[in-house]
Amino acid sequence: MILGYCYKLRPNISQSDKIDRWINMLRANYNWSLADRIDTYYQRYICGDYCDLRTKVVITPLTCSIGGATGNPWSNKGQKKSPVNIQITELPLFKKARPWYDEIDSTVLQQNLRRLDKAYNNFFQQNKGFPKFKNRSTFHSFTYATGVKIKGNKIYLPKLGWVKFYNSRPIPDGFKIKSVTVRKKSNGYYVSVRIEDKSVPTFPVKQLEEITTITGLDMGLGKLVYCSDCSAIDNPKFTTNKITKRLQKIRQKRVSRKKKRSNNRRKAQQKLSGFQYRIAIQREAYQWQTAKKIVQKSDAIAIEDLQISNMIKRCKPKGALSNGEETSPWVAPKYDENTGRFLKNGQSAKRALNRLIADASWYSLTQKIEYMAAKSGKIVLRVNPRHTSQECSVCHHIDPNNREGEKFLCTNCGHADDANFQASINIKNKAINQYGLNIVKKSKKKVRRDLPEPKQLSLFQTPTSELTETKGRKHYARKSKRDVPGNLSEYAFQLGLFNQENNHPDRDSS
Ligand SMILES: [Zn+2]
Structure with missing residues (x-):
């Protein structure tokens, strides 16, 4: 089993300076290596096969390191080296040309190149x-591969020395450190430790035949999640609520009014990023809590396979050709001749x-739900989102x-x-059909819904006070701090590994 634990570091000033310097140097190294790979590609492309690996032609000094400054793209076993391995074998040369890279641990430099390779x-x-x-x-x-204790x-941390950290949870016995990543965030330095114990098996996964209960989820904005068991989870709107929006605006204004590159601007920027960080961790905690609630409901969870990046794309400019057609030459969007501005496309x-x-x-x-x-x-079962909001769950009639x-x-x-709720039931039914599940049907209980059905008036009925009367605004008194959604002190539960049995009471029944 592989686990990831994250801790906050407490480096002293010289250590934090060193981390900052390393990050800058590694960034330069990353960019240099990327440029190196791009250059090699173009040189090979332009010069034909003068760097050809098949014919093993002599490589001219013009070629950069991937062709092999040392001139050898072949390993000792006679196999072609991968670009990342070539770059790693070039590292001593790289360090010779730039002696200040000696202060960085060698595994960190190698992992930096592997990171680039992963991007490729x-x-x-x-x-x-x-x-x-x-x-x-x-x-x-940056990441260490070995040598961390x-x-x-x-x-x-090799070449940084012993660094203090907040040991917020101990590493369980038998687990060994696989790799360690040091990360700089707006409020300090963090270290995430990947640990592994091969003797511990991973958690067993239920087979499709064993599933007896299922919950369909429909993500929304009014409520965050609508479940097919007629419950819903609130959407606290961490950044888009009125108060946060106003505060954010004020803090951003404070930054933009300060002189560029000044100390005051840096301080204001720090305050802003601290504010944004706080919102982010609130959301994070709330999501973990929500995910736990949802997962406890049933054996399987059905969700829509949404392409969210497509949903938040900008609107197409009016007059330009639509997405399906390839346009060459490019057609400029049309504009209003009177005002000289582009036609409105609804983006605002x-x-x-x-x-x-x-x-x-x-x-x-x-x-997080999947985790x-x-x-x-x-x-977690994924279904096609097509027609889930237009289909009738009773007669399966589809109509916009x-x-x-x-x-x-x-x-x-x-x-x-x-x-x-209709959509969430559709998602559930879709998953049952698609994966061929045999769900145990429960006896029908009357469940009070969060959102009551709208009352229908018959033809000659006049609206009575019962129907028209608006309810008085409710005042919820805050009992304690734990009532605030996303309050870390209460909700940031540890993902307890070894008290798993206690956390999931419905596990025994399965
Ligand atoms: Zn119907």
């Missing part, structure tokens, strides 16, 4: 973007929605007119429901 692999195999050059805001970390509240209206979606961060929530499910031996905002009224059979 993602590009080639997983259809991700081409590796980017890193700047100060996109490069914060932990003793009490001190961690030994969509921006607020995009922010809400980004704030809800469904993707990281589903990731918690894997830890408790349950399964079925849904009107939050209301759902089937145009075929007249079934009325809340549109979001």
